[in-house]
Amino acid sequence: MRQSQLFPKTKKDTPKDAQAINHKLLVRGGFIDQLMAGSWTILPLGWRVISKINQVIREEMNATGAQELLMPLMHPKEIWNETGRWDSAAEVMYKLKDTREKEFALSFTHEEIVLDLVRKHLESYSDLPIKVYHFSTKFRNEPRATSGILRGREFLMKDLYSVHETQEDFWKYYEQVSDAYLKVFNRLGFKIIMTEAAGGVFTKNLTREYQVIAPVGEDTVYVCNKCQTGFNKEVFKGTIGDKCPKCGRGTVNENRAIEVGNIFPFDTYYSEKMKVYFTDKAGVKKPVWFGSYGIGITRILGSIVEIFHDDKGIIWPKEVAPFQVHLLQIGNDKKIVSAALKLYQKLNDKGVEVLYDDRTDKTPGEKFMDADLIGIPLRIVVSERSLAKDCVEIKQRNKVKSELVKTSKILSKIV
Ligand code: ATP
Numbered sequence: 001m002r003q004s005q006l007f008p009k010t011k012k013d014t015p016k017d018a019q020a021i022n023h024k025l026l027v028r029g030g031f032i033d034q035l036m037a038g039s040w041t042i043l044p045l046g047w048r049v050i051s052k053i054n055q056v057i058r059e060e061m062n063a064t065g066a067q068e069l070l071m072p073l074m075h076p077k078e079i080w081n082e083t084g085r086w087d088s089a090a091e092v093m094y095k096l097k098d099t100r101e102k103e104f105a106l107s108f109t110h111e112e113i114v115l116d117l118v119r120k121h122l123e124s125y126s127d128l129p130i131k132v133y134h135f136s137t138k139f140r141n142e143p144r145a146t147s148g149i150l151r152g153r154e155f156l157m158k159d160l161y162s163v164h165e166t167q168e169d170f171w172k173y174y175e176q177v178s179d180a181y182l183k184v185f186n187r188l189g190f191k192i193i194m195t196e197a198a199g200g201v202f203t204k205n206l207t208r209e210y211q212v213i214a215p216v217g218e219d220t221v222y223v224c225n226k227c228q229t230g231f232n233k234e235v236f237k238g239t240i241g242d243k244c245p246k247c248g249r250g251t252v253n254e255n256r257a258i259e260v261g262n263i264f265p266f267d268t269y270y271s272e273k274m275k276v277y278f279t280d281k282a283g284v285k286k287p288v289w290f291g292s293y294g295i296g297i298t299r300i301l302g303s304i305v306e307i308f309h310d311d312k313g314i315i316w317p318k319e320v321a322p323f324q325v326h327l328l329q330i331g332n333d334k335k336i337v338s339a340a341l342k343l344y345q346k347l348n349d350k351g352v353e354v355l356y357d358d359r360t361d362k363t364p365g366e367k368f369m370d371a372d373l374i375g376i377p378l379r380i381v382v383s384e385r386s387l388a389k390d391c392v393e394i395k396q397r398n399k400v401k402s403e404l405v406k407t408s409k410i411l412s413k414i415v
C-alpha cells in the first residue's frame with residue numbers, strides 16, 4: 001500500500017475530549033474515527049488490525065470444532081419475551097418500532113437467537129453437540145462510554161454458543177474453549193489473568209473472565225503473588241495483602257484490568273425457557289445444556305494499544321500489525337525513488353505486507369514521526385546515506401538501534 005493513497009492521513013493533534021491512550025493514538029494514527037459517544041468507524045488501517053485479530057480467534061475457535069455463521073442484528077420482541085429478557089435486560093437494550101408499530105431490539109447478545117435457530121434444526125441426540133460462532137455488532141446502552149474504543153455503544157464481538165446432550169459433555173467443551181481463549185490471548189501478546197465473576201443479566205452461575213492488567217481498566221482484580229490466580233472484586237471480598245484463598249501461600253495484590261473475554265455456563269436455564277428439547281438414546285425428551293463465550297474484538301484493538309505503546313506511538317505485536325514492514329523513502333531523488341520502488345515490489349512479490357511511504361511532500365522528520373505513531377514492527381529506510389553504502393537501514397519499532405543491511409541481503413533478513 002502506498003501511503004500517499006492511504007485514507008485518512010495521520011493527525012498532529014489529539015482529539016480534545018480524549019482521555020484514554022487508545023483513543024488518542026488510534027485516532028491520531030488514522031485507525032478509528034468517532035461518529036458520536038461510543039460509536040466508531042474502523043478505518044482501513046484499523047480494519048487490517050481487526051481482520052488479523054479475527055483470524056487468530058477464527059483459527060482457535062475452528063480448532064475446537066466450532067463453525068462460523070452470521071446471525072441477524074435486529075430481533076423480534078417475541079423472542080426476547082420467551083426468556084423474560086425483553087424486560088429484565090431493558091437497561092442495556094436498544095429497542096425500536098417500525099411504522100406498523102411492530103417492536104424490535106438491536107442485538108446486545110444472541111443467546112435467544114441461537115436457541116431459536118437450534119430448536120428449528122435439532123431432533124435427536126445424534127445432532128449434538130452444536131458449536132457455532134460469529135463476528136458481529138452488538139448494541140448496548142452503556143451509561144459511560146468514555147474510554148476510547150474500550151467501551152462502545154456499538155461494538156464488535158466474537159460470540160460462540162454451544163449446545164450439548166449432557167452436563168459432562170458441556171463442561172468438557174467449556175474447558176476446551178477456555179484453553180482456546182488462553183491460546184488466542186497468548187498469540188495476541190496479552191498476559192491474561194483468569195477470574196471467576198458474577199454473571200449479571202446473563203446467569204446466576206459464576207462466569208469466567210479473561211482480564212488484562214492495564215491502568216485504564218474499569219475492573220478491579222486481585223492477583224496472588226505466588227500462584228497468579230485472579231479474583232474478581234465482586235467475588236473476592238477481601239483487600240490487598242490478604243492470603244490467597246486458592247493456594248494459601250501467597251498474598252493478593254490489587255490491579256486495574258480490562259475484561260477482554262467472558263464465558264458463561266447456563267446449564268439448562270435458557271433451553272428450558274425456550275423449549276429446546278431433544279430425544280435421547282432411550283427416547284426421552286430432554287432440554288439441552290447450553291453455554292456462551294464472548295470476546296470483545298474492538299476492545300482488544302484498544303487494549304493492545306493501552307499495553308503496547310511508548311510516548312511516540314503504538315508498537316503493534318507482529319501477529320496483528322496492520323503491515324509487517326513500513327518502507328520509508330527519504331528524499332525524492334530519482335535514484336532513491338527507484339531503489340525504494342524496487343524494494344517495495346520485491347517485498348510485495350514475496351507476500352510481505354508493506355506500507356510504502358512514497359510521499360514527496362513530507363520532511364524526513366514527519367515521515368519518522370508517522371512511522372513511530374502508526375507502529376508497524378519493522379521500519380526500512382531508503383536514503384541517500386544508506387544507498388551510498390549500497391544498504392538500507394532497518395529498525396524494529398520496539399528497539400532503539402537501527403542497522404545497515406546490504407540491499408541484496410534484505411529479503412533473506414526479513415522473509
Ligand atoms: P463489561 O463488564 O465490561 O460491561 P460484559 O460483562 O458486559 O463487559 P460480555 O457481555 O461478557 O461483557 O461481553 C463479552 C465481551 O465483549 C467482554 O468480555 C468485552 O470484551 C466485550 N464488551 C462488552 N461490552 C463492551 C462494550 N460496551 N464495548 C466494547 N466491548 C465490550
Ligand code: MG
Nearest residue numbers: 092140142200
Ligand atoms: Mg456490560
